Amino acid sequence: MGFTDTLTGNLAFHVGDDPQSVTAARTGLDAHLTELAGAAAPVRLQYMDQVHGREVAVMVDTSAAHHAHESVPTADGMVSSSASLAVMVADCVPLVFVGTTAQGDAVLGVAHAGRPGVEAGVVAATVAELRQAGAVSLQAWLGPSVCGRCYEVPEAMRTEVAAGTPAAYSTTSWGTPALDLPAAVVSQLDDLGVPVNDLGVCTLEHPEFFSHRRAVRDHETEGRFVGFAARAHPDHQPALPVR
Helix, strand or coil: CCCCCCCCCCCCCCCCHHHHHHHHHHHHHHHHHHHCCCCCCCCCEECCCCEEEEEEECCCCCHHHHHHHHCECCCCCEEEECCCEEECCCEEEEEEEEEEECCCCCEEEEEEEEEHHHCCCCCHHHHHHHHHHCCCCEEEEECCCCCCCCEEECHHHHHHHHHHHHEEEEECCCCEEECCCCCCCCHHHHHCCCCCEEECCCCCCCCCCCCCCHHHHHCCCCCCCCEEEEECCCCCCCCCCCC
């Protein structure tokens, strides 16, 4: 599992990029992961149509059809015992889950936790589906996302979100109301009993990751990076880099 950066290229079709370049970037990432993971079959990451909700799709291996439009679920979380998964972000919190069943089989999950998703409960919904799929041992990785020092919001929004998850309450480095979505997600995972590894990287502060807010502020080209969980060959124990 891991997280891509801008060197991998934009992996989203919906931000105005040339579709051929997005397809090439996705295909290149799949090939890179196949090589790194020593996979028995080519890795093909499954993407989703993210809408800032709490729906979680349970996926089977879509094989070569994974790029087809009809194979892309409208959801903000995915869980699978057979497919490799990806979540796209550019400031929202990307979550990657790896679980193990009582029989020792892997169950993978991803979640897109933006401000609406954090409020709606997408984290809890994804964990519930992972456990429904048989995960008895579960860990989460929280990838690069905008931090509480940088995510300025109206005072009323801060109050509303923090009422449900107090850890979300924050103040920007320049003294205005803010939300700390990474802290909110960590708090929710703690309540669910899921250990979390927080990379602690702010997308707005680190240009090696795409940031929607920085793109608007600095007139940069929009893009999306991904968090991914890829299936390796059962006999291979890769040490995949987090870039």
